[in-house]
Amino acid sequence: MRESTIMKIHYGTALAAVALVAVHILMRLTMGFAESLEYENVLANYKFVPYAIMLELILVLLAVHGFNGLRVILLELKQGRIYEKAVSYGCLAAMIGLIAYGSRTIIMTNMGLV
Amino acid sequence: MTHDEHKEGIGGMANPTRYGIERVAYWLMRLSGLGLLAYFVAHIYETSNILRGQVGWNEFLELTQTTEGHIFLALVIAMCVFHTVNGVRVMLGHGGVGVGKPARPDYPYDPASQNYRHKIGIYSAILLAAIATMYGLAVMFGE
Amino acid sequence: MVDSIEFDLIICGSGLAGLRAAIAAAKKGPHLKIGVVSKVQVMRSHSVSAEGGTAAVIQEDAGDTIESHVYDTVKGSDFLADQDVAERLCVEMPKEIHQLEHWGMPWSRKEDGRIDQRNFGGYSFPRATYASDKVGFFEMQTLYDTCQKFENIEYLNEWFATSIIHDGKKFMGLTAIELSSGTFYTIKGKALIIATGGAGRLYSFSTYALSSTPDGLDMGYRAGMALKDMEFVQFHPTGILPSGILITEGARGEGGYLLNNKGERFMKTYAESKMELAPRDIVSRSIMTEIEQGRGFKHETGVDCMKLDLRHLGDEKIKEKLGGIREISIKFSGIDPSKDLLDIRPVCHYMMGGLHTDIDGATEIQGVWAAGEAACNSVHGSNRLGANSTSECIVWGKITGELAAEYAMNNNTSDQWPHHLVAAEEKRIYDGIFRGRGDANPYEIRQQLTDTMNEKAYVYKNETDLVEGLKKIRELKSQTWKHVDDKAKEYNTNFSNVMELDSMFRVAEIVLLGAINRKESRGAHARTDYPKRDDPNFLHHTLAYYDPNEPIMKKHPVTITKYQPVERKY
Amino acid sequence: MAQVSSIAEEQASTLKTITLRIARYNPEHDDSSKFMEFNVSYEKWTTVLEAILDVKKHHDHSVAVRYSCRQATCGSCGMMINGKPKLACFTKISELNSNVITVEPMNNFPIIRDLAVKFERLFDTHQKIKPYLIRDDTELESDAKEFLQSPKELEQYIQFANCIKCGLCNSACPTMATDSSFVGPQALAQAYRYVADSRDKGKDSRLKIIDESHGIWRCHFAGSCSQVCPKGVDPAMGIQFLRGYLLGFRS
Numbered sequence A: 001m002r003e004s005t006i007m008k009i010h011y012g013t014a015l016a017a018v019a020l021v022a023v024h025i026l027m028r029l030t031m032g033f034a035e036s037l038e039y040e041n042v043l044a045n046y047k048f049v050p051y052a053i054m055l056e057l058i059l060v061l062l063a064v065h066g067f068n069g070l071r072v073i074l075l076e077l078k079q080g081r082i083y084e085k086a087v088s089y090g091c092l093a094a095m096i097g098l099i100a101y102g103s104r105t106i107i108m109t110n111m112g113l114v
Numbered sequence B: 001m002t003h004d005e006h007k008e009g010i011g012g013m014a015n016p017t018r019y020g021i022e023r024v025a026y027w028l029m030r031l032s033g034l035g036l037l038a039y040f041v042a043h044i045y046e047t048s049n050i051l052r053g054q055v056g057w058n059e060f061l062e063l064t065q066t067t068e069g070h071i072f073l074a075l076v077i078a079m080c081v082f083h084t085v086n087g088v089r090v091m092l093g094h095g096g097v098g099v100g101k102p103a104r105p106d107y108p109y110d111p112a113s114q115n116y117r118h119k120i121g122i123y124s125a126i127l128l129a130a131i132a133t134m135y136g137l138a139v140m141f142g143e
Numbered sequence C: 001m002v003d004s005i006e007f008d009l010i011i012c013g014s015g016l017a018g019l020r021a022a023i024a025a026a027k028k029g030p031h032l033k034i035g036v037v038s039k040v041q042v043m044r045s046h047s048v049s050a051e052g053g054t055a056a057v058i059q060e061d062a063g064d065t066i067e068s069h070v071y072d073t074v075k076g077s078d079f080l081a082d083q084d085v086a087e088r089l090c091v092e093m094p095k096e097i098h099q100l101e102h103w104g105m106p107w108s109r110k111e112d113g114r115i116d117q118r119n120f121g122g123y124s125f126p127r128a129t130y131a132s133d134k135v136g137f138f139e140m141q142t143l144y145d146t147c148q149k150f151e152n153i154e155y156l157n158e159w160f161a162t163s164i165i166h167d168g169k170k171f172m173g174l175t176a177i178e179l180s181s182g183t184f185y186t187i188k189g190k191a192l193i194i195a196t197g198g199a200g201r202l203y204s205f206s207t208y209a210l211s212s213t214p215d216g217l218d219m220g221y222r223a224g225m226a227l228k229d230m231e232f233v234q235f236h237p238t239g240i241l242p243s244g245i246l247i248t249e250g251a252r253g254e255g256g257y258l259l260n261n262k263g264e265r266f267m268k269t270y271a272e273s274k275m276e277l278a279p280r281d282i283v284s285r286s287i288m289t290e291i292e293q294g295r296g297f298k299h300e301t302g303v304d305c306m307k308l309d310l311r312h313l314g315d316e317k318i319k320e321k322l323g324g325i326r327e328i329s330i331k332f333s334g335i336d337p338s339k340d341l342l343d344i345r346p347v348c349h350y351m352m353g354g355l356h357t358d359i360d361g362a363t364e365i366q367g368v369w370a371a372g373e374a375a376c377n378s379v380h381g382s383n384r385l386g387a388n389s390t391s392e393c394i395v396w397g398k399i400t401g402e403l404a405a406e407y408a409m410n411n412n413t414s415d416q417w418p419h420h421l422v423a424a425e426e427k428r429i430y431d432g433i434f435r436g437r438g439d440a441n442p443y444e445i446r447q448q449l450t451d452t453m454n455e456k457a458y459v460y461k462n463e464t465d466l467v468e469g470l471k472k473i474r475e476l477k478s479q480t481w482k483h484v485d486d487k488a489k490e491y492n493t494n495f496s497n498v499m500e501l502d503s504m505f506r507v508a509e510i511v512l513l514g515a516i517n518r519k520e521s522r523g524a525h526a527r528t529d530y531p532k533r534d535d536p537n538f539l540h541h542t543l544a545y546y547d548p549n550e551p552i553m554k555k556h557p558v559t560i561t562k563y564q565p566v567e568r569k570y
Numbered sequence D: 001m002a003q004v005s006s007i008a009e010e011q012a013s014t015l016k017t018i019t020l021r022i023a024r025y026n027p028e029h030d031d032s033s034k035f036m037e038f039n040v041s042y043e044k045w046t047t048v049l050e051a052i053l054d055v056k057k058h059h060d061h062s063v064a065v066r067y068s069c070r071q072a073t074c075g076s077c078g079m080m081i082n083g084k085p086k087l088a089c090f091t092k093i094s095e096l097n098s099n100v101i102t103v104e105p106m107n108n109f110p111i112i113r114d115l116a117v118k119f120e121r122l123f124d125t126h127q128k129i130k131p132y133l134i135r136d137d138t139e140l141e142s143d144a145k146e147f148l149q150s151p152k153e154l155e156q157y158i159q160f161a162n163c164i165k166c167g168l169c170n171s172a173c174p175t176m177a178t179d180s181s182f183v184g185p186q187a188l189a190q191a192y193r194y195v196a197d198s199r200d201k202g203k204d205s206r207l208k209i210i211d212e213s214h215g216i217w218r219c220h221f222a223g224s225c226s227q228v229c230p231k232g233v234d235p236a237m238g239i240q241f242l243r244g245y246l247l248g249f250r251s
Ligand SMILES: Cc1cc2nc3c(=O)[nH]c(=O)nc-3n(C[C@H](O)[C@H](O)[C@H](O)COP(=O)(O)OP(=O)(O)OC[C@H]3O[C@@H](n4cnc5c(N)ncnc54)[C@H](O)[C@@H]3O)c2cc1C
Pocket: C012, C013, C014, C015, C016, C017, C018, C037, C038, C039, C040, C042, C045, C046, C047, C048, C049, C050, C051, C052, C053, C054, C055, C135, C136, C159, C160, C161, C162, C195, C196, C197, C198, C207, C208, C209, C211, C212, C215, C216, C246, C248, C349, C350, C371, C372, C373, C374, C386, C387, C388, C389, C390, C391, C393
């Protein structure tokens, strides 16, 4: 992929995340922080489909943004063909891994598999 | 390698003292990005405990409901707010917004891109991060 | 065995002349392998310091004419210029201004988008094309950047050329030291262009870059070429104190005044119609006369000086058109020209002389051309007009670049490589200089040499001073000064400094001998003991040929086409 | 030290002195860099370059240092002066306000010896971004009338054209400190210089060149380049404008 495309995604994910994370955190705060973390409330959140979709979105956006950020830092730290390939694919793999792991939580909770 | 090329290395990249506040912002941005990434990964793991049912969730929640946990969370809030606000500033800058206009430079030179708009952006990111952290601490410890 | 590399065309020197030649040659011969050899990194050549302008007739619609440019040049030269050469300069130059523009030169513009020009000394039309006051810098950038387009140009950054190898008639190669590694190389080639610039660091008070030493001239001289008209050294009226950095003539071109301690624009006494914009030789002499008659100032360093007043131009105009000298005067002298007067004094600025060439820039050795300040094709005669030098560099850069490329395409490298000459050169440098065992500090000797030139061969000269100066130079030379402390190979600037000093002795000697022999006053050569121009006896060029004992001095006729010498009045 | 001082030696009474510490290192022979200290006297206008050359003249001929114009125009004399990248010829001792002045070779450039560093990479990256007008060749090679350009259009790029290739920006940039493949602020600023020139039509081809994994995106707007530039070039500004094109903020 062109570096500009990657970086557009980086900025795009960040911008989209700003809005969504804000909602996510505000949810915590409107309810009262501790309350919001109670099991029932959390579970209820997960079961509310629009909220679950939002969580999934945040997950994808931040994983993409975060691991690309990590890739950038690692690329700048050290150079070399093999190293750079390893960093790129490594970050991609970690990103996919994290998304998969997080999605599992969201999907299973949402479908009531707990 | 580094020695041959006489690169300054991580120390030089990191050293925020020699240049202006812009360099400090650069450094905080990196740190907070990495910190947030670490928190994010941990957070995904943390929330996955919900799959272990009420007992599992509460067990894990207790682990974080300590003073250390709160301080850690406060730090995350700080990083998050700084990274977000500064991120918006950096994004605007990267798009060429607020970095001044090309003009004939007159001695003594004063680079237009290092202007008060971006400095205000940086200071407000720091300030907002501090306010949010305090608010967060108040909420967490205030119960 | 000595390390060896090979090019089709070698260009020694990467100032305006060298780079213009490289582009011309690369275009002419896209398959030629061209090597640009320079003792500084290519784009750092002295030419970047040129400030004020480049002369050309580009406003014929506004009344300027080529003819007028030719006449101004010839008159400015005090009729020692070869008039066919001057004409060539003026005819070729307009195209070059536009060519540079097409390559990206940021010329300053008029509101309607056309290239602007400013006033300069000795011209009857404002024809100095300018880009703020960083003309040479921007020209160098334009040429260097344009060079980057050509794949057949290679840059030998920081290679110090030491000698020209030839078989008595025909060029074969160069010897040079790569400074970063200290390796001695032979560079074989079919053709050579010498563009090693001026040698103003012969004087301690000088506008030149510290790298402007006579080693390039000396290299040609030792190879058997003549040095021509070396006695004509130009002193620019306005070198700022204490550094000697140039305040461009453009400052007066934009309307600056020269003031004496009575607050008068004293130039009215000396050049009523042109005032501050008379040719440089006249203005410099006027300043020295004022000082001698007690109407000068003392700078805090104790040196006599005069004042340059730019205040009435206003801050905005100074920033717009003279930003470079504004920076220089604030930084190096602590004076903001919009508020205070500048302390100035005549300063060594240009050498009219150089390696003797014909109108095409060809030297006396087959396959070798010379261009730019290192060459003397006699376009400037005994006094160059400001802004005509960058013009000369560009025009003859192009001419020699094309001719040398053509020659290189039609000739082969000789297979009889004269190993013994290379061995002799290696011995001269390493045994003679590097391992020289003197105990005098060469830097102090150099200081004394350049001070001597300053004192004995300044704006006004006379027999006694010149003879004393010559004696002093020879005495310094005979001291055991060949002393290179630094024994490392890598980046040994101690070594190159001493090689530069070695060349200074020979070239300083020729400057002084030429000045002693020329018993008249003409252009920049002003003798108090012979205050008049003497056309019957001295309307000729001076040639100096190398001889191990004493230079062989000869005369060479001046080409006069249209304009018979008359008295110069401004 | 100033050139006329030899004419007026009696001024010596006004002299003050400082300690000049010069980093000495020849990678071919030494294992590590060492500092040598010299006492040098100075006047209010003495520059660091003059002080170094004074040491070279009177104390130690072997100090390796690159210089030429001594008027901040040729770009030779960049070095670290008291920890910051500066031009030696454009830094007066009196303005440093310090009794000890430490000079070291510029960071992020391989050392040849002492204060002299290799510039090959800077020259290569400069060449890579096509630092010349791109336009139909027949137009460029004609020497007929000029392309018109108003003073306003000139102002769009003239500040970037002031670059003297001294490399100070590259030695200050945090990315350069670790990334030896980064094009660097010097070259990026020059890419912008030509893109912003109303006579040029090579924007797309230049944007393509710098849009790679060690290209323009490795700049994070740290601004150090602009803060150290001795010529007011402001590479940081040019870089953000270039990136503006790539992000579609500008056209
Ligand atoms: C301060 C100043 C301002 C000026 N302003 C103007 C002006 O406004 N208008 C104008 O028309 N003229 C001006 N001049 C004159 C003009 O700048 C010079 O005449 C012109 O730049 C000379 O260019 P050049 O190409 O001949 O050589 P230079 O630019 O002097 O270059 C010489 C080259 O030769 C190389 N070299 C020398 N010796 C060796 C060696 N032994 N081995 C390898 N390489 C070597 C050097 O490295 C360098 O690359 C000015 C001169 C000065 C001093």
